[in-house]
Amino acid sequence: MTRVVIVDDHAMFRAGVRAELQNAASPGALDIVADAEDVATAVAAIREHRPDVVLLDVHLPGGGGVEVMRQLGAATETRFLALSVSDAAEDVIGTIRGGARGYVTKTITGPELVAAIQRVAEGDAVFSPRLAGFVLDAFAGSIEVAAVDEDLDRLTEREREVMRLIARGYAYKEVAKELFISVKTVETHMSSVLRKLQLSSRHELTRWASDRRLL
Numbered sequence: 001m002t003r004v005v006i007v008d009d010h011a012m013f014r015a016g017v018r019a020e021l022q023n024a025a026s027p028g029a030l031d032i033v034a035d036a037e038d039v040a041t042a043v044a045a046i047r048e049h050r051p052d053v054v055l056l057d058v059h060l061p062g063g064g065g066v067e068v069m070r071q072l073g074a075a076t077e078t079r080f081l082a083l084s085v086s087d088a089a090e091d092v093i094g095t096i097r098g099g100a101r102g103y104v105t106k107t108i109t110g111p112e113l114v115a116a117i118q119r120v121a122e123g124d125a126v127f128s129p130r131l132a133g134f135v136l137d138a139f140a141g142s143i144e145v146a147a148v149d150e151d152l153d154r155l156t157e158r159e160r161e162v163m164r165l166i167a168r169g170y171a172y173k174e175v176a177k178e179l180f181i182s183v184k185t186v187e188t189h190m191s192s193v194l195r196k197l198q199l200s201s202r203h204e205l206t207r208w209a210s211d212r213r214l215l
Contacts, residue, residue, distance in 0.1 A: 001029065001030065002030050002031070002117060002118060003033050003049065003050070004021070004117060005032075005033060005046055005053075005054045006018060006035040007056045008037070008055075009038060011037065013106075014037075017113075018032050021110065021113065023110060024109075034048070034049050037061070039062030039071070040062055042056070046076070046078055050076075051078055053079050053080070053081055053121050054079070055083045056069075056080050056082050057082070058082055059084070059157045059158075065082060065095055066099075070098065074099075079120050079123075080101060081102045081103070081104065081120045082095045083105075084105060084106065085178070087105050089214065090152060101120045102120050102124075102126030103126075103127050103131050104116055104126065151197065155192075155197075158189060159193050161179055162186055162189040162190060163189075163193045163205065163209065164209065164214060165179075166193075166205060167205050167208075167209035167214070169206075193205065
């Protein structure tokens with residue numbers, strides 16, 4: 001039986017993943033031993049339960065998924081599988097460099113996620129199809145990760161999430177629904193993003209993000 005901890009800052013999403021895994025897995029295949037909502041509760045749960053695999057969101061209160069792995073260090077035998085709404089190159093590369101064994105997006109189906117967990121538990125590396133290319137390109141040197149990080153360091157994690165969705169063509173109402181925040185908050189974050197990146201329009205933001213392979 002593979003022991004699993006689910007880490008995500010949205011309680012409804014954690015509950016949904018738990019239900020999906022329980023429905024999709026064969027009886028006795030998975031044991032979901034705990035869930036957590038931020039870096040501190042994730043580290044505590046992993047240390048207490050010592051799961052085989054952690055489903056780890058990239059953007060978490062307290063420092064993100066990479067901070068969870070950093071605090072636990074190399075001594076842990078737990079393997080990490082990132083499960084995120086983000087498919088941006090710098091998130092994928094940064095998370096793998098931080099110690100994750102795989103990275104899949106939240107569009108994955110229940111059976112696919114069960115299979116990914118079991119493969120990671122066995123020591124394999126697992127990626128959603130287009131994300132594997134980011135990792136190969138990064139380690140081959142064809143993505144300038146340092147330059148991307150320098151620009152993105154100006155933005156908070158929430159501003160990065162808003163930036164990507166707006167750049168992909170989402171309306172403010174759609175962004176608000178996706179991130180569980182108000183339209184007013186989306187507008188505030190968008191203004192901040194444009195100011196920090198010294199851009200003047202949504203069109204410029206889309207071109208900026210596309211040039212950096214963030215879409």
